[in-house]
Amino acid sequence: MENNKPIYITQHVRPPIEEFTELLKQIWDNKILTNNGLFHQQLEKELTEFLGLMYISPFANVTLALLTDINVLRLKGEAIITLCSFVVATNALWWKTNRFFWMSENQGRKAFFPVQ
Numbered sequence: 108m109e110n111n112k113p114i115y116i117t118q119h120v121r122p123p124i125e126e127f128t129e130l131l132k133q134i135w136d137n138k139i140l141t142n143n144g145l146f147h148q149q150l151e152k153e154l155t156e157f158l159g160l161m162y163i164s165p166f167a168n169v170t171l172a173l174l175t176d177i178n179v180l181r182l183k184g185e186a187i188i189t190l191c192s193f194v195v196a197t198n199a200l201w202w203k204t205n206r207f208f209w210m211s212e213n214q215g216r217k218a219f220f221p222v223q
Contacts, residue, residue, distance in 0.1 A: 142167075173199035 121127070130146075137145050147165070154163045166172040173196060176182075 169196075170199055174202065 134140065134144060134146065139145065150165055151163055154165070155161065166175070177199060
């Protein structure tokens with residue numbers, strides 16, 4: 108039996124389109140299409156309750172979160188990251204520290220390589 112349908116390794120999980128458009132209509136009617144809208148506030152509230160925190164601040168992406176952390180904590184100097192680190196971590200560190208090392212482990216021995 109021949110099947111020409113593609114096989115996807117990953118595929119997004121999506122709600123039914125009717126459910127999505129209903130939520131989108133609420134956002135549209137509220138007229139706040141950026142941060143701190145109704146759903147943003149609801150996400151913050153529910154996450155703080157679920158995680159037992161006093162406050163939480165969701166970010167649009169990992170780069171913004173890392174850059175904010177580096178700035179708020181006033182991190183300076185050198186950083187060590189693993190070879191399999193997500194590229195965003197590398198970029199954020201490069202923008203803010205300009206000096207970091209790749210760490211590799213082979214047979215229990217660690218090696219550090221400065222990034223040029």
